[in-house]
Amino acid sequence: MNRIAIFFFYLMFSTGISFASGQVSPKEKAALVDLYNNTNGSEWNSSWDLTAPVNSWKGVKIEKGHVVGLTLFMNNLEGTLPESIGNLDHLSELNLAFNQITGVLPEDIVKLEELKIFRLEMNRIKGSIPTGVGNFEKLEVFSMFNNFLTGQIPESFGKLKNLKELNLSSNNIKGTIPKSLGNLSNLEALGLFENKLEGQIPAEIGNLAQLKELVLSNNQLGGEIPAEFGQLASLKILQLQNNRFNSFNALHAMDANQFLVFDTDDTTLSPKFNDIQIDRTRMADTKFEDENENE
Numbered sequence: 001m002n003r004i005a006i007f008f009f010y011l012m013f014s015t016g017i018s019f020a021s022g023q024v025s026p027k028e029k030a031a032l033v034d035l036y037n038n039t040n041g042s043e044w045n046s047s048w049d050l051t052a053p054v055n056s057w058k059g060v061k062i063e064k065g066h067v068v069g070l071t072l073f074m075n076n077l078e079g080t081l082p083e084s085i086g087n088l089d090h091l092s093e094l095n096l097a098f099n100q101i102t103g104v105l106p107e108d109i110v111k112l113e114e115l116k117i118f119r120l121e122m123n124r125i126k127g128s129i130p131t132g133v134g135n136f137e138k139l140e141v142f143s144m145f146n147n148f149l150t151g152q153i154p155e156s157f158g159k160l161k162n163l164k165e166l167n168l169s170s171n172n173i174k175g176t177i178p179k180s181l182g183n184l185s186n187l188e189a190l191g192l193f194e195n196k197l198e199g200q201i202p203a204e205i206g207n208l209a210q211l212k213e214l215v216l217s218n219n220q221l222g223g224e225i226p227a228e229f230g231q232l233a234s235l236k237i238l239q240l241q242n243n244r245f246n247s248f249n250a251l252h253a254m255d256a257n258q259f260l261v262f263d264t265d266d267t268t269l270s271p272k273f274n275d276i277q278i279d280r281t282r283m284a285d286t287k288f289e290d291e292n293e294n295e
Helices: 003-020 026-038 083-087 107-111 131-135 155-159 179-183 203-207 227-231 267-273 287-293
Strands: 060-063 066-071 078-080 093-095 100-102 117-119 141-143 165-167 189-191 196-199 213-215 220-224 237-239 244-247 261-263
Touching (some): 026 066
Parallel strands (some): 117 141, 165 189, 189 213, 196 220, 220 244, 237 261
Antiparallel strands (some): 060 066
């Protein structure tokens, strides 16, 4: 065998053959095994056979020898996420929702810069959202409702220009709503229900022309509703009840016919909006809450 043939054989062996048989790089496989071990993999509803090819492991999607999808929704994961999850640097979808994951988010999770879908809702994760969340420049969905998150909403969320859904409802997040969220020109759903948010709603929220759902109920928000809410022509679901607003004047100027769900503490608005066919459109008190009810 001449040198060229030997080199070609070596190249094929080192970069392609193992991938073609359903394997991935040792680094990525090790990260998956760490996740399995950290979250009691032997007790998952659908467990993995660690001796079998990686592409046979339920919920793992592989393209061109890399893990691009990890979907273990409602699979009885119990434990913490390993720091090595940051080594899955080709991952575009991470869905570990409806499990029993505890601990804090690993620092290296912000290395997953290819992520488009990030779903960790209905777990028991505590601690703060990393400020490096702004690294997820391709992100379209960030959902962590119903955990035990604390700290504040990072300003860096405002860098995620592709974001369509941001749901942090039912946590223990404090502080104010960042003005930077007004930069999210593609945002369609913003759920911050049931936290400990305070201060005024930023006027910049009125810039979200694509916004269809805005759920801010059960916080400690105050002041006036921004007049800029009148610019939210796409808004269909608006829930503001159980806050500390001292003026609802801006809501009186909005078009009642645009809403499918409208909840506020201003009782003078109730007759105006109760003409809506609630039985047709209620959506089980918005999609942010109905998944909690099905827990």
